[in-house]
Amino acid sequence: MLRFVGKKAKNLIRNSCVLQRLSPFPFQSSSAFLSTFNNNPSSSSDSNSLMAHNYSQSPVTLDTINPKIKKCQYAVRGEIVTLAQNLQQELLQKPGSHPFDEIIYCNIGNPHSLGQQPITFFREVLALCDHPAILDKSETQGLFSADSIERAFQILDQIPSRATGAYSHSQGIKGLRDTIAAGIEVRDGFPANPNDIFLTDGASPAVHMMMQLLISSESDGIFCPIPQYPLYSASIALHGGTLVRYYLDEATGWGLEVSELKNQLEKARSQGTNVRALVVINPGNPTGQVLSEENQREIVEFCKKEGLVLLADEVYQENVYVPDKQFHSFKKVARGMGYGEKDISLVSFQSVSKGYYGECGKRGGYMEVTGFSPEIREQIYKVASVNLCSNISGQILASLVMSPPKVGDESYESYFAEKDGILTSMARRAKTLEAALNSLEGVTCNRAEGAMYLFPCIQLPQKAIKAAEAAHTAPDAFYCHKLLNATGVVVVPGSGFGQVPGTWHFRCTILPQEDRIPAIVERLTKFHKEFMDEFRD
Amino acid sequence: MLRFVGKKAKNLIRNSCVLQRLSPFPFQSSSAFLSTFNNNPSSSSDSNSLMAHNYSQSPVTLDTINPKIKKCQYAVRGEIVTLAQNLQQELLQKPGSHPFDEIIYCNIGNPHSLGQQPITFFREVLALCDHPAILDKSETQGLFSADSIERAFQILDQIPSRATGAYSHSQGIKGLRDTIAAGIEVRDGFPANPNDIFLTDGASPAVHMMMQLLISSESDGIFCPIPQYPLYSASIALHGGTLVRYYLDEATGWGLEVSELKNQLEKARSQGTNVRALVVINPGNPTGQVLSEENQREIVEFCKKEGLVLLADEVYQENVYVPDKQFHSFKKVARGMGYGEKDISLVSFQSVSKGYYGECGKRGGYMEVTGFSPEIREQIYKVASVNLCSNISGQILASLVMSPPKVGDESYESYFAEKDGILTSMARRAKTLEAALNSLEGVTCNRAEGAMYLFPCIQLPQKAIKAAEAAHTAPDAFYCHKLLNATGVVVVPGSGFGQVPGTWHFRCTILPQEDRIPAIVERLTKFHKEFMDEFRD
Incomplete structure (x- = not known):
């Protein structure tokens, strides 16, 4: 599935060399986004024939756009995510075509995409502000907490003309x-x-x-x-x-x-x-x-x-x-x-x-x-x-x-239970993943005191670094691509964030739901062992 | 209430002269936003003392920020709106302090702020997508139309993990x-x-x-x-x-x-x-x-x-x-x-x-x-x-x-009635305001075939132009400020949009609700007559 071939590979090397001098992000290249527009099997023929069009007459070319845009890179939604989306499509079309059933997106701090549930009180208030017409209906009392109804009234009173549809x-x-x-x-x-x-x-x-x-x-x-x-x-x-x-x-x-x-x-x-x-x-x-x-x-x-x-x-x-x-x-x-x-x-x-x-x-x-x-x-x-x-x-x-339910409010207990459940679970997940990463050969991982990420350092064997060079990619990206292809787990190479030259990392969120963590740890551990067995110097 | 005094006035003239050569927007000046931060009587003492602070040590000054930002102007939320907000505060604090009871914002295409109601079906679907937990509750059937529930289900099915709280x-x-x-x-x-x-x-x-x-x-x-x-x-x-x-x-x-x-x-x-x-x-x-x-x-x-x-x-x-x-x-x-x-x-x-x-x-x-x-x-x-x-x-x-209810859907009739009511009313309001403007001395107004605005041309008497010069403002802005102070109606001077040099316009939305239009026409007509009586050559 790795697509480091031909012209693209050349671009990657060139960009990698140039960027390694100029910036801390040696890996990202503008070709990271190339496959975004032709990776969807359901797109219309108009889309699929995009590539076939001749744009030589186009008034807009890479040479005539704002060069600042070309220079800008954003690893968190970069090439590895595009590759993951391609794999996801392939799994949909051909179940069983990869050694995993699903893609687990640990590349981005996007908790709800991995199953985290919204805080009920917040969503109640938002729904009521979206459709204030139901605020004084009797059925609403049965569906919404009393303090969410009260809060929605308070908020509407703060909005000129009570118009949630107006520019503020x-x-x-x-x-x-x-x-x-x-x-x-x-x-x-x-x-x-x-x-x-x-x-x-x-x-x-x-x-x-x-x-x-x-x-x-x-x-x-x-x-x-x-x-x-x-x-x-x-x-x-x-x-x-x-x-x-x-x-x-x-x-x-x-x-x-x-x-x-x-x-x-x-x-x-x-x-x-x-x-x-x-x-x-x-x-x-x-x-x-x-x-x-x-x-x-x-x-x-x-x-x-x-x-x-x-x-x-x-x-x-x-x-x-x-x-x-x-x-x-x-x-x-x-x-x-x-x-x-x-x-x-x-x-x-x-x-x-x-x-x-x-x-x-x-x-x-x-x-x-x-x-x-x-x-x-x-x-x-x-x-x-x-x-x-x-x-x-x-x-x-x-x-x-910035002003959640307070002690004594009807929603307080359920609000607190939801909040506490999420935060204590995040803390446990951080600890489990941190321990798992630290148990891997050549990997050291600082503790996640806060935020949503682990950023372990991997001591890659010289043989892996050479293999990455041969594949025209940065060594940490090489590792992350291999990890994705073997396990379906998406993490972002450290080069997307910057790191001390010669060190290699990746960023992994702590966000998969807790019942998934053991399987992720198992897959990660197995992959890492096989990777090291293949490349150990 | 006009505050064209001292240094500010000098800036206005300077900017006006420079801009008249460089751009079609001779009036706007950066001081348009000056009073934004000290026009609120409820702001804390911290805010009110802002002016008293000495920022001479500040690392950020007008000379060291991006000059493109200084150059940028946006008339629709410019000085006249700040003046209107000040008047609104004064009316709140001292009812009866002006010859009108309220400010009517005709400066911006913001229909809901002037009383237009949202389309029920749209808001139903939004509320259900905000709080999907209520989708299969029995009370929901009594509060929401069947097709809004169905549409919400459809939309949620299109969202990965049904997560409206996730980045897409x-x-x-x-x-x-x-x-x-x-x-x-x-x-x-x-x-x-x-x-x-x-x-x-x-x-x-x-x-x-x-x-x-x-x-x-x-x-x-x-x-x-x-x-x-x-x-x-x-x-x-x-x-x-x-x-x-x-x-x-x-x-x-x-x-x-x-x-x-x-x-x-x-x-x-x-x-x-x-x-x-x-x-x-x-x-x-x-x-x-x-x-x-x-x-x-x-x-x-x-x-x-x-x-x-x-x-x-x-x-x-x-x-x-x-x-x-x-x-x-x-x-x-x-x-x-x-x-x-x-x-x-x-x-x-x-x-x-x-x-x-x-x-x-x-x-x-x-x-x-x-x-x-x-x-x-x-x-x-x-x-x-x-x-x-x-x-x-x-x-x-x-x-x-882009995909509203269709004939046969439960919401279709109410949806169509709401839509048709709004659009035919807008058409009537456009016609009434257009006729009223065309009946004014020296004013010609093209027909509003579409959008939400009228852009009448005012032939200002030389005496008014001279008075504007003396007040260090553009003639159309002079007219709009006088209009605001006399009637509470906010419109935007044509110079904020650009116009053929020597012509003067203003932009007025057609959005006040229909029952307000006669009073607006009356106020506008009375003001214009008095203005012309004062300045007729």
Whole structure:
């Protein structure tokens, strides 16, 4: 099934060589998406004949499109996923054609796709806000909890004309921002201002908005952890900036050392890069570490001293699995140090896609923007206004996750049981997978303190590395492709996230449902043993 | 209430002068958004003290942000809306403080905000998909129509794992794209391919995606009608391209003359601009005309001959109010001329925000991308994948508007009555407002054949133009501000859309509910008479 042949292979090598010098992502190539449009057996003849058309007259060619788009890569939905989709089609058409019955997508933090159930209270409120006509019908009392009905009424009262079908204020409905700000205050113990909240269609558009604001040209740099979540590298590439790397220290559980920040900043500046902002992902993606408060204080101090905007990706704030660690928002840490509006520019990103809710399909999220002058905030508002507003269901859900049922509410017990069930199960799954990975020959895996991922390091034998070279692919991608073909398990090569040169990793989510974990561990263990038997030096 | 004083006024003049040379939008200035963050009386002290902070140490200033953002303007949510929001707050705090009781927002095509009700069937299906747990409860039969329950089951069956909370394929759920493609086939009588559909959070992100693809630098031009919907000028500015204007001919009901296209193209090319695409908005925004099929054929021929991508904004395809005009998609027209995939690159934009449904808050829409090579399509897919997917409720709604209830379905009669009620009422409102505007001294208004707007031309007396100059504002903005302050009616100055230099217009939606129209006409007529009495030469 591997398709590394001919021209495509040549492209892969070329891109791999070029990128290995320029970026931390040696594997991804633009051909990763090639088969997206012809892998579906049900597509019409019009589609299947696409390839046969002669587009030589087309006004749009690879040479005439925006080169920033060509440069942008996004591994999480890259080539390995396309290969997996092809396998899935083949399994549908020819059951039994592969040594597994199904594809298990561990490439992306998409909990509901793997069977996680939504939180009932949240969905009740969303359904009632979608169809308020049923709110005062008697049957509704039988179908919905009393507090979901009450909450839906409250929310509708906050919406001008009670119109969930209208564009809202471009930052989001004011009443929902009030609720979110109140939730942040409860979380942090420091004031939050609803006018600092910008509701967005998930965290990704918020990140893009900040990149668009901060990047004027290639000489503007954004400091990113390596390994990083490739949204950052993709967004920086799309906006034409420079990704400035700082490496997390795998030996100390993916520690973030300020000395490393200092060294890399100095180096970037000496090369003429104007570093504008520092991205910190806490809990870490793909690395799963939870920063200590002390470490966060150092980071805040560093940003303040060096004049960097702190872009805090805090979308996994509810996903902490170890008793010795706790999530602290960077705003809480900064305010606790006595730093206010004028001292530090800080943006915190939150999403409804993660946490125990995992509502990826709702595309809800917000950014809390503090420490920017009114002139700059009006520019951010203007960019938000060009897209009018984010989707109202996502806005409502963002308010719900920041203000869930409380003790005494009718839904509280079932809500708490659902939440606790998901989080404790995630913690168990993380532990089981971590232990399984650590038991494999040549594999070491740091503990998943938080987030939804494991990022094990594989010491690949030289023979495997040579085989990968011969197959014109990166060694970690070689391993992941073999794993997919043998087991149906989809993981993402570390090269998609960046890693210390010469080390190899992959990212695997902890999201398959618990009854599936033993089989996954068994398949993974068997595959790894066979792989090592084949390639052991 | 007008706040044209001091530094702000100077900025306005400066921007106005610069922009009058560079762009068709002489009025908009970046200070339009200034008061967004301090106009809310309920904001916390943290917010109110924003102005008092000293941001001199801030790493982000107007001089260090992306200049493309500063250049970008979006009149539809610009200064006049901020002024209106201020007035609304004042009315809340001090009822009776203005000569009107409420603000009527005619600045934006946002039907539900003015009382339009959602289509029941659509909302039923959305609510059931949000909370599928109630689908097989007996009470549900009493609350929801049988066909909405059936449709929800169908849609859930099309979603992998039936998970409406999961990220979907980055182009949108395949089954929903199948439904949309089938709807396009019924509409056009020509095949449509689900793999050509990209579902998006409304049409705006789709437009941005195409601009991002086509614009590499300032030398890339996008051909836009003048007047235009300012999403286009904003998006072109954000992506650093050049807006190349072609003027619609007001004298012939905003006719689109190919001779004008030829002249302007030649001129742009002689100035070194590489014109990549032609934007056509049909039915027109803000101009309301519906193109004839003959005219569309000329446009297709022109794009094919000149190697331009045809970007067809067809979001008002259901909004046609006159019996002598009909909507034809550009794809239908092109295919009817015998032009297929290889002959013309054509993108059609559709949205759930317009039509009779007007579901702006749902942020649903799609683009149908035809006539691009597989290599280019994979680049478009890659950009879509960086944002993972559009919101699932919006995706579902996009499938519903392209496949509403059919004769014989339980909901059909109520659905048809709701749809017909909205569209025939819109047609009546358009006619009434058009007649009222045409009856005003010095005002001429073309007929609203389609879309949701009227765009009357006002012959302003010299005395008014001089008064506007003295107030450091554009004459049409001067008129609109006076109108707002006298009546509470918000309309957008023509300068926000572009107009032939020396002519003045405003855009007014036809969306206030019918029982409000007589009062609006009365207020408008009274204001205009008084304005003319004050300024008549």
